[in-house]
Structure formats: structure tokens, C-alpha cells
Amino acid sequence: MCGDIHPGRSQAYSHSATEPLRRAKEAEEVSVMNVRSVPHQVTRLVFDVGQPYDKFRSRYEAAVPPADPRRLGDIAGRHARWPDLAADSGEPGPHGFVLYWHADITPLMTTAGERRPCTAYLMGCPAIADKIYRQDPAVMLYSPLRSLIYIDSSDRTQFALDQPSTVFAGFADPAIAELGTDLDRQLAELLKALGVGTAPLSRTGARRAHSRSSASR
Numbered sequence: 001m002c003g004d005i006h007p008g009r010s011q012a013y014s015h016s017a018t019e020p021l022r023r024a025k026e027a028e029e030v031s032v033m034n035v036r037s038v039p040h041q042v043t044r045l046v047f048d049v050g051q052p053y054d055k056f057r058s059r060y061e062a063a064v065p066p067a068d069p070r071r072l073g074d075i076a077g078r079h080a081r082w083p084d085l086a087a088d089s090g091e092p093g094p095h096g097f098v099l100y101w102h103a104d105i106t107p108l109m110t111t112a113g114e115r116r117p118c119t120a121y122l123m124g125c126p127a128i129a130d131k132i133y134r135q136d137p138a139v140m141l142y143s144p145l146r147s148l149i150y151i152d153s154s155d156r157t158q159f160a161l162d163q164p165s166t167v168f169a170g171f172a173d174p175a176i177a178e179l180g181t182d183l184d185r186q187l188a189e190l191l192k193a194l195g196v197g198t199a200p201l202s203r204t205g206a207r208r209a210h211s212r213s214s215a216s217r
Contacts (some may be wrong), residue, residue: 040170043163049196051116051158057149059194060159064123067098091166095190096125100144116153118150132168135176142167145183159196162189 049056105118124144132139147161164187168180188198 016102019085038170038172042168043166043200044160044168045163045200046158046160047191047196048138048195049157049159051195052156053151056159056194057119060149061099061102063095063099063120063190063193064097064099066102067100067204093190093192095125095188096127098126099123105150115149118148121147121149125183126185128183132176133177135173135179136171139171139176144169158190164202 051059099121101122103120105120106115109118110116123142128141129143132143142162145161145164145167149157149159149160152158164183167178167180168183170174171177184201188201191198191201
């Protein structure tokens with residue numbers, strides 16, 4: 001006789017063999033459906049500070065003091081909410097910013113024959129970060145702000161970071177975008193105090209103010 005003498009067993013084997021493939025296909029479909037792609041454009045600002053590297057770094061770190069690690073540890077131990085962290089992260093500098101982290105990149109990225117100084121920072125404004133976080137926790141991808149002080153190939157000291165308003169504009173939320181513009185203003189005040197020209201920030205602020213005025217007409 002031709003045919004399977006155990007049809008039930010054959011059907012069970014067929015089902016078990018195809019089940020992993022079916023589940024993999026379903027998982028792939030779910031993963032594609034749950035991913036949101038949000039392209040956005042960010043403006044990187046690179047300021048020629050016109051000052052020696054060590055001098056500008058010292059001035060910057062004095063104007064943007066480190067957050068108190070003891071306070072941060074205590075708040076974490078108490079499972080405090082972000083507003084508490086923002087309030088207790090340490091006395092902010094005169095322009096509202098504090099440093100959460102910094103690292104000397106020079107030993108890692110330069111050879112013995114050429115040492116080109118570079119220091120990386122994470123700086124933030126606790127009060128504004130609190131407001132932005134309430135709108136969308138995903139802003140923590142970009143907050144605190146990453147900044148860099150380095151000497152370029154022409155031996156000029158540069159200060160670089162992504163412009164806050166262009167970073168947070170990518171969330172397509174007017175409230176977050178407005179807070180990003182507030183960060184632009186605070187950054188401009190900080191740089192002005194450090195003796196650095198802020199023309200790019202001023203031009204952007206003027207354009208945004210004009211856009212808001214036109215939209216309200």
C-alpha cells in the first residue's frame with residue numbers, strides 16, 4: 001500500500017516543522033510595524049574661540065560647574081523623580097548649566113608624535129531638562145548636551161556642539177521646540193560671557209522669532 005500509515009503523526013511533524021518559520025515571520029512583521037523612523041536635520045556649531053586651549057577650558061569649567069555626585073547618588077538611592085533630580089543636581093553655574101561628565105580624549109586618540117588636545121563634556125540645564133522630559137522621555141537621547149573643546153589642524157581652539165533648537169525640533173512638538181530655543185539663548189549667554197561670538201545662535205533666534213510672528217498673524 002502507498003500512503004502514510006500514521007497520518008496523524010505526519011500532520012504533527014509538518015506543523016512542528018513550520019511553526020518556527022511562522023513565528024519568525026510574525027515577529028518580523030511586528031518589529032517592522034512598531035519601529036518609527038524620524039529623520040531630522042541637526043546643525044553642528046563649531047566656534048573658533050580665539051583663546052589658548054587651556055585658558056578656554058578653565059574658563060568653561062568654571063562657568064559650568066560639575067553636578068554634585070553625592071547629591072545625585074542620594075537622589076538615586078531614594079528613587080526620586082526627575083524633577084527632584086533637576087532641583088538637587090547641584091548649584092548650577094551663573095548661566096544655568098552644570099557638567100554631568102567630562103573626559104580627556106587626548107591620550108586615547110593621539111599618538112606619541114602628535115598630541116592634539118581634546119576634552120569632551122556632557123552639560124545640561126536641569127530646569128529646562130525637567131520641562132522637556134515631561135513632554136517626552138525620548139529627549140534623553142540628546143540631553144544632556146554633548147560638547148567638545150579641541151585644537152584643530154590649524155592649531156586653533158574650537159568649541160563644538162549640536163545646536164539645541166535643531167536637535168529638539170526633531171520631536172515635532174512645539175513645546176519641546178520652544179524649550180530648545182530657550183537652550184539656544186542660554187548657550188548664547190554662556191558663550192558671550194566666555195568671550196565667544198554667538199552670531200549663528202543670534203541669527204537662528206531671529207529667524208525663529210520671525211516665523212512665530214508670521215504664524216500668529
